[in-house]
Amino acid sequence: MPIPTPARLVVLVSGSGTNLQALLDATADPAYGARVVAVGADREDIEGLRRAERAGVPTFVRRVGHFTTREHWDQALADTVAAFEPDLVVSAGFMKLVGEPFLARFGGRFVNTHPALLPAFPGTNGAGDALEYGVKVAGATLFVVDSGVDTGPILAQTVVPVEDDDTVETLHERIKVAERQMLVDAVGRMAREGFTITDRKVRFGQ
Template identity: 70%
Template sequence: MPPSSRTSHRTARLVVLVSGGGTNLQALIDATTASKDSPTAPDHDAEIVAVGADRDDIEGLARAERAGIPTFVVRTSDHDDRADWDVALADAVAAHDPDLVVLAGFMKLAGPAFLGLFGGRTINTHPSLLPSFPGMNAPRDALDHGVKITGATLIVVDAGVDTGPIIAQVAVPVLDDDDVETLHERIKTEERAMLVDWVGRLAHEIVDHRTTTSGEAS
């Protein structure tokens, strides 16, 4: 699907992948919609052109549909193995010609087919200050280790588990009365703000580069 002339010159094309409720997705929808619809909002330079998932009937897809954003689902159960699923996911994302892919609570590891197409331009957040506490239980691990500061990290996705190059981090204090739920909720608040901020920055860089390259070509 070729990009529209408006999108190709004025905005970076985002595909967002989700597996659940989509609160990070909603933050991105709010930011990118506000930048287009409100003359007083800052220019976010980004447009979500599709939202994909690895399962049906999740709130993340419903959020996209309510916003009028095209959606797609690539289920692992529909494929012979993870390698076939990885190829299918890569093809589904590529159909929307993204400049940037955002994993927003997407609970699957990217494989070689996907990274072959989108390596270096796929980003993800994690609820700790990486490289500390990678994996699924970062807030619990932070509490178990007794740290006083944790936070959230934005990374470029690679083939490992939370091992990609770090783009940005934000610190969150661990309070004496925190449990896993309260700590994780505070981390997620900062994580969403960081994601929206940095998607805006990266989109601006993409658009600036495209404009500069186009100007040089002409």
């Protein structure tokens, strides 16, 4: 999939926005090949929105509770994101699953991170599940979102060793640091080189 340069990124957040900040810092360099054109959230008064505002990036909020159905929320989110004409949509700690109306608009261009080495340990407790299972390495995955839960084609993965004295908190914190670098590196490559998906295999370049 060829992407115009600089690629237009819309980033979705639900919390502190550390992954968003990493992208904002990276896109400050024109050589990165992308810029953040909007930041959206599913709640007000979060640090992620404040990070965007400090960077001069437009923001919007679409709360599920403000709509009569989840599908109406999904359609409204899709319409708002589409208004910024993104080349890529990045979920950076966005804690809501999107539905078919959103995926119909941005399928193949919507990416998300997960704090585990998929397909192992999907769901909301990737680091904890990995630690409980007793694995020797954990990590993070960047994938193209599809209609499943953490099931889309894998763009990139990064490995983090599990230490004998790790807790869920210490392991998750180290995963988040590696995850941020993986996200910045992979989104930059997608923007500069484009990518293709064939039989679930993602390849960078045209």
